[in-house]
Structures are given as C-alpha cells and as structure tokens.
Amino acid sequence: MPAATLDAFLNSYLGPPDELRSAVVATVRQLTQAATKVRNTINQGVLGTAFAGTRSANADGDIQKDLDIFADDIFLDAMRHAPVALYASEELEQPVLLDSQAPLAIAIDPLDGSSNIDTNVSIGTIFSLLPAAGLPATGAPDGNPAAAFLQAGVNQLGAGFFIYGPQLALVLSLGSGTHVFVLSTRLGTFVQAYESRIIPQRTQEFAINAANYRHWDEAVRLYIDDCLEGTEGPRGKDFNMRWIASLVADCYRILMRGGVFLYPGDKRKGYRQGRLRLVYEANPIAYLIEQAGGAATDTITRILEIEPESLHQRVPVVFGSAREVARITRYHTEPSAIGERAPLFSRRGLFRA
Numbered sequence: 430m431p432a433a434t435l436d437a438f439l440n441s442y443l444g445p446p447d448e449l450r451s452a453v454v455a456t457v458r459q460l461t462q463a464a465t466k467v468r469n470t471i472n473q474g475v476l477g478t479a480f481a482g483t484r485s486a487n488a489d490g491d492i493q494k495d496l497d498i499f500a501d502d503i504f505l506d507a508m509r510h511a512p513v514a515l516y517a518s519e520e521l522e523q524p525v526l527l528d529s530q531a532p533l534a535i536a537i538d539p540l541d542g543s544s545n546i547d548t549n550v551s552i553g554t555i556f557s558l559l560p561a562a563g564l565p566a567t568g569a570p571d572g573n574p575a576a577a578f579l580q581a582g583v584n585q586l587g588a589g590f591f592i593y594g595p596q597l598a599l600v601l602s603l604g605s606g607t608h609v610f611v612l613s614t615r616l617g618t619f620v621q622a623y624e625s626r627i628i629p630q631r632t633q634e635f636a637i638n639a640a641n642y643r644h645w646d647e648a649v650r651l652y653i654d655d656c657l658e659g660t661e662g663p664r665g666k667d668f669n670m671r672w673i674a675s676l677v678a679d680c681y682r683i684l685m686r687g688g689v690f691l692y693p694g695d696k697r698k699g700y701r702q703g704r705l706r707l708v709y710e711a712n713p714i715a716y717l718i719e720q721a722g723g724a725a726t727d728t729i730t731r732i733l734e735i736e737p738e739s740l741h742q743r744v745p746v747v748f749g750s751a752r753e754v755a756r757i758t759r760y761h762t763e764p765s766a767i768g769e770r771a772p773l774f775s776r777r778g779l780f781r782a
C-alpha cells in the first residue's frame with residue numbers, strides 16, 4: 430500500500446535510530462518547505478515583477494535570471510535549518526560551509542529549465558544528498574570545500590527534484606525505489622501519488638534538441654536518423670519526439686511513460702561535454718532513473734560511476750528506458766556495425782528492437 434503522505438513515507442524510512450537517516454529526513458522536510466515558497470512566487474508569474482529581468486552570469490557562464498537567484502537564496506536559507514555541512518549550487522562558484530559538524534552535503538540546481546520561466550512551462554529544483562562525514566569536505570587540506578562533492582553518484586544517500594508544473598510534485602528516492610508526491614493544497618501536505626515508478630524497458634519516444642543535429646557526432650546522428658526512418662528504417666517502428674527544454678519535465682515524462690533523453694556532447698564551442706552538470710543535474714537524475722529500473726550513461730559509461738573532477742563539470746547525458754539506453758551505447762561502441770548501415774540496412778538484425 431502506498432504511504433498516504435510524504436510524512437508517513439519519511440517516518441517509515443527512518444527505521445531504527447541512525448544519524449544519517451534522520452539527517453536525510455530532516456533535510457527533505459526543509460526542502461519541501463522551501464520548494465513550496467518558490468512555487469508560491471512562481472505562481473505569481475509576471476506579477477512577481479522582480480523576477481522579470483536578467484542578472485549576470487553564473488559560475489558556468491549561463492545568464493542568471495532573478496528567479497534563479499531567488500530560488501537559490503530560499504534553498505540556501507532552508508539548509509541553514511537542516512543538518513547540512515555544505516551547500517553547493519549551480520548559482521554559486523564555491524560551496525557554502527554551513528555547519529562543519531553536520532553529516533550531509535547537498536548539491537542543488539535551484540531552478541532548472543530557466544529558459545522556460547517566461548513561457549509558463551514547467552521548471553524545477555534538482556537536489557543530490559551526499560555524506561559529508563569522513564570527507565576532506567569541511568576542512569579540505571587544500572582548503573577547497575568543493576572537494577566534498579567530488580564523489581561518484583553511487584555515494585548519494587538520496588536524490589530528487591521538485592517540478593513546478595500544473596502540480597507541485599516531488600520525485601524522490603532514498604535508495605529504495607523512486608516515488609512521486611504531489612502537494613495537496615486541500616490537505617496542506619505532500620501526498621503520495623505513485624509508489625515505486627517502473628520505467629518500461631522499451632520505448633518509441635526520444636527527447637533531444639534536434640536543432641543541434643549538425644553539431645552532433647556521427648553516432649548520435651545515426652541513432653536519430655534510424656529513429657526518424659520509422660517503419661521504413663532499421664528500427665521497423667515509428668518514433669515520437671518530445672523536447673521540453675526543462676530537464677525535470679523531460680525526466681518526469683519518462684518516469685511516467687518511458688522514453689529516452691539525450692543531451693550529448695557536440696561540436697559547438699563549450700559543448701564538448703554537453704550542457705548538463707554532473708554533480709547537481711546528471712547524478713541526481715541518474716539515481717532516480719536507476720531506482721525506477723531505467724539506465725543513465727554519458728553515452729558509454731554509467732553516470733553514477735563517474736568520479737567528478739570539478740564541481741561544475743558538464744557531462745553528456747543519455748537516460749531513460751534501459752534497452753534504448755543500451756542501444757545508444759552500441760551506436761557509440763560498435764562503429765563497425767554503424768559502418769555497415771545504409772543502403773541495405775545490414776545492421777537490421779543487430780539494431781531491431
């Protein structure tokens with residue numbers, strides 16, 4: 430039976446006394462309060478006129494909108510009341526040290542899908558919870574607090590995202606399945622909507638920004654070409670395409686009905702490693718996807734096994750239905766098979782679903 434509320438779910442996760450577990454639970458509770466505040470501001474749209482304009486660039490060179498900064502402030506403030514040692518954000522060059530004795534480190538994308546703010550399309554907040562204990566974290570020998578975040582995504586204690594869409598939903602995994610909670614304004618609390626989502630293994634739907642076609646590597650082009658050829662091509666079936674340009678919304682759709690998402694590296698300046706950030710975008714999304722039976726790679730390597738080299742590093746990302754993700758890896762690792770393709774579709778047997 431699904432737990433009726435997020436509170437019930439968190440209480441059942443708590444189990445016997447355990448410092449890390451209770452820290453995770455306390456932090457998720459603070460995050461939900463902060464997300465509700467951000468949601469209330471988003472609901473104002475342009476009436477919250479303070480959020481119409483743009484600011485300067487963030488650590489990664491992206492233009493920061495006022496709502497990016499506002500959300501960052503709200504979440505940082507909330508984490509001051511949580512057992513969190515370090516707060517790392519897309520919007521801050523360096524992590525903020527909050528409490529050197531606390532057991533957790535949080536990495537966050539406070540406002541994902543910024544380009545959709547003005548267009549009334551779903552946006553979100555992505556977070557990754559890591560252990561801070563035992564790391565050079567709080568007093569790194571080189572004085573670098575970012576070192577706490579340079580651990581592979583398999584170390585995550587939990588991950589999730591809020592989606593500010595028609596519903597305010599929380600997609601959460603604490604290591605046993607990926608669960609969805611929706612804010613009930615009637616009850617004033619998050620209520621479980623889906624317990625343990627399972628992503629179908631196969632799919633006929635892909636998500637990619639096709640405007641970058643000419644910049645992609647050969648393997649990505651061939652994969653998309655084969656999908657587009659539909660019943661007349663080597664896949665022998667028609668595909669559908671979606672691209673919301675909000676990672677949270679594209680991920681939510683895949684959790685609900687399957688599909689595959691690609692943001693590969695490409696030949697544009699600064700895009701060799703794609704656009705998405707490993708520590709606070711790819712890792713938490715990969716954790717949620719794997720916990721739902723899907724797969725996530727950088728086209729070849731499992732995202733969760735990549736050792737980050739820097740806090741804001743980018744990574745190519747492919748995630749979703751496991752068989753489709755594996756197929757995309759084969760386009761990258763079996764170039765001889767790709768070479769045998771058209772005009773006779775001699776790869777037909779290998780690549781047919």
Ligand SMILES: O=P(O)(O)OC[C@H]1O[C@](O)(COP(=O)(O)O)[C@@H](O)[C@@H]1O
Nearest residue numbers: 538540541542543544638674675676
């Ligand atoms: O505009 P593009 O190149 O299609 O990129 C869209 C992608 O960029 C992002 O908006 C990056 O996230 P931010 O908005 O947090 O920078 C993703 O949500 C989305 O998947």
Ligand SMILES: [Mg+2]
Nearest residue numbers: 538541542710
């Ligand atoms: Mg983002």
Ligand SMILES: [Mg+2]
Nearest residue numbers: 519538540541
């Ligand atoms: Mg962002």
